Amino acid sequence: MKRMITGLLAAVLTAVSVPVQAEEQPFAETAEVFQYVLDNHLSKPTAKQLVQGALSHVSEEAGRQAHLTLKPSADDDTLPEMEQRLAEWQRAARLDETALNRWAIDGMLATLDDPHTMFFTRDDLQMFEAGVENQFVGFGFRLRMQDGLLVIRDIVPQSPAAASELRKGDQLLTVDGKSLKGKSFEEAFAMLRGEENSEAVLTIYRPSEKREKQVRLKRAAVTMPEVEGDLFEGGAIGYVSLATFGSEAAVQLRDKLDQLSRIRPLKGLILDLRDNSGGYLSTARDVASLFMEEGLLMYTTNRNGVEVETWVRNGRDVGYPVRILVNEGTASASELVAGALRDHGIAVLVGTKTYGKGSAQQIIPLSNGDALKLTLHEYFTPKRTVVNHVGLEPDLAVEDYAAQVVEALRSLDVQAYRLTEENGDTVINGIAFPTVDPLFKRENGQWLVRAAVLSRLLGDSAVGEQDYVPIAPYLQRYKTLVLQQNNDQPVLVYTAAKPAASR
């Protein structure tokens, strides 16, 4: 009986043929992508679908870009037929091989109806990977638009900007002599962008010194910290935000949590995954391991109906409640972690419905240095919640960016609040959040506040969530709500009622 297994293996093994990739063939890359997609893509595409997609796209592009009429045949449904057809077209129309390959690949991928399966050139790949690692080529400052001005909001440590005399709060006036005045954020971004090691001269205005300065700067690959965070003032609630799930993210998060717990044992944590578009699966698991000793992270399924469980092991339990801030920019690995921590009763999701990218991709290097990002798996949360195309519904639905933080704090039974503004940020208990709209407005001599924030702060839905409301009436109604002034800046102070019973 012992031999049974090996005999069987032989049967399984011989059933698989080895695809041969000939390097010299002109359409080797198309063939390579064809084979990978055909054999592995989650949707189990047919050969005909891919071939037809490739040929019709090539024909379209040739028509559009080279005014050529190439007629695809409905009979072409195998790889050799596709290669033959492409070769024929190439000969007839003297088309460039690289372009033909690219069109064919784009055409095949377009049939998948899967925006996450992508072809990457070597450069694309580098940029994608840098993005996952939160790495960009630039000067190393972050900007915000404030009253039509571009203001430096933040300087990345160990970047060219950090080594220069630029400071937080400086207003950007020109780049290489070209004025940034009246430019949109996107236009300004395009003007500031450049190759690594290229130089630019920036003119800035520093309000505190009331003078202009010129600064010469080199662009460099800047790695932004994956994790930022602090303790909220006057309590033991921590705040950490995770930018992406790059390879360093889990370790940085661990260090940040340890650092915060050293200041004071935490009684709660807000984990900000808003606009975190994901990253590596292994990082997601390591991040989850900072919140749970052991447990199921997800189920994945593939085209063959094989379901695999991924577990978190040797993690650590958090001894405090966790709120995860989510929005429509929370995608992929972020959704995975948010979904798993919710299913295990570790975290409550606050914010808006998430993006809905419930599929996992693998980057496959192609033989000539390009790469294919290919969807292999769909994943489900431990309670088998579908994420793909659906997104996760938050437990506490809040639209407003600042109000989401307030709601999370309220749900953690925080009593004391101090809301103010600084350089256009909304500052909640000492932590600044980059909001698009200001927290306060002054109209007809009286202060208005964003309704959504006030509504969540007071737990009073009658305030509504639309735009701004005058503060004064609420000062009357709520004895513990106080409006203070600090250097002409309004500060809203509020003490919530003690919760009936702590959770």
Place this chain on the structure above:
Amino acid sequence: MRKTIQIMACGLLVSGLFAPVTARASEGVVPYGDIGKHWAKAAIIRGVKAGLFTAGAGIDRFYPEREMTRAEFLALVDRLYEQGQLHLYPLTFLSEHEEYGQGEGFDEPYLPYADVDRLTWMYDPILRVSVLLERLYGPGAIQQVFPGKELHPDQPITREEAAKLLQMYAMGADGEQSWQNITAAGWMDGRPEEKLKRGEAAVVADRLLASMQGDLLLPLLDYNGQKFPTVPEIRELFPLFATYTNQMTKDEETFVHAVEAIRSHEDSEQTFADLKRLAASTFDNRIGVHYYLSWDPGTPLSENLDQAFSAIDAYFADKIILPDTLRLLCANVYDIALQMGAEDPAVYGRVLERLGSYEPKVRQGSEEWQSLAVYLAALEAKSGKTEEALVRYRSFADKKPEALLNAVYYLVEANRLDEAETWLASPDISEATEAVQQLARLLSQELAVLKQQPSLVTDLAHTLKRMDNKDGYIVHGESVLRGFLLKYTQEVDQRDQIGHTFGIFQSPQQLVLDKWESYTDGRKNVQYERDFERGTWEKSSVKEPEFLHEWVDDISIAERARTLHARYYKQSLGRYEVITEWIPGPALAERVKHRSFGAGTVKQIPVYMTKYYIDRDTDLLVQRVWRYEEIYDTQEYVAYAGKETYAFPYEVHVRIPDEAVKGATR
């Protein structure tokens, strides 16, 4: 011709692969500020050099008097293992993937403790040690050292716990007597319940490392049939054979450049053309010129051999006694003979005769003679004159450890264990050099282990028989075969001879997993395999063995020991008895040379090892781990490695479903 050989030769000639990768702590510099007057200073410094302890920027103290924590000691064990992992490879067969805790592709290993977190410095080393222990001693082995749900990694380690961890390096050790084994080996002293201080741990590691550099854990083990006759380690394979100053003549410069090129694998036709020109001139470094001409990949091996002999002629023409140089020159001849011998074994006899002609030129028993004799003996062994080889090895076994090792090996091969034992205890050896005595002690231990072999064979055969007598069992397995990753469950009904296998696999050509299910009817010799794509079943007859390992599976343990030269070794940490089985490739290949498998005829078997984990309480097989490498005449290299665990539920009843039997398409 010798281009490939050059690369292989590095492996052949440099048998002492254990030169530790040293951290650069320069001589005389004390790496820590607090060990200057400490009694363990020398051991600590050697530990730093061996890469066991981290020193350098930011680390200025060793704290030799502080108690060592469990985590620190586990990290030390991890580094010791890295230093000498080749010593344990025949016992672990751990692949690189497994060593780094990634498993073979499916389930990643993890620690059975709640208080060691994956994102801490200690996690990876502790996990690696756990994986290693589990491989050596069976499921959950680390729990036999540190029981419970928590490891308490920051708690000081006791000497007894440390001894249990180090037991893997003690031959024939048993978990019940770790402490006795380790103290008997001289690695540790004190009382078992005492805590181990960091300085003391450094000394323990130092002693262990010193004994590891002496020889392999099992010096007589030849797991792949490649080790014997064993020849001395050559440290410098590319010497200049002369001293040159900065003021070199043109010819000297040419020579030095040629050597450099060969040394760095950048030699070309020009390199050897230059050497040939020097050979034809009056250039006086005749040894060097001929030695390096023997490396010419452009000439046939027979010419390389002639050049190698010309170098020896030149050596004797010089009339300067340099035993190390002669040893290298003989090693070179031997190496070329090995290359030629692969095709034509008769070459050994011819080379032996030719090399033997130099024997009268050296004084019997001298260092120079030993340099020659060790290769003469090796050639004798290779050409089948084992008895002559034995006599020669024994004649200088008191001076050279290699001679002793070979002598004992060939005595054991000839089933003369008692003679070997008596000889090792005789004044011949007990009055020999310290290095010889150290090896002799190890060899005596190993002979004792070898004497237990017949009882191990009986035990293992008994356990496997018990398994066969069960009504059935359930297998959980993970393996890699021909690049395919497989994970499966198998229900075996032995009464009705029916098996049901189901699981998942991944083909090397695919990135995603596939399903797999089948039934086997052992009485009718048929198999039903499910086609998941089409939702059908396919019937086929059970075929002849596709691979060698299927054929070996049917050979009883007793017969393996008797006819296949299988060797068995037992280890235990208490709960399981772990028996490792090695079948040397050459004997196995010889046995099946006329047999054709589905994959072809077997040409070579680089590795054939299996580990059996037997529960001491139930006497049942709980786990099996294997690594087989088979090379077929089709040039196909088939590697099959994996792990299976076995469970014996009260009842295993498997029925082949009707849909499989009736629905089978052929």
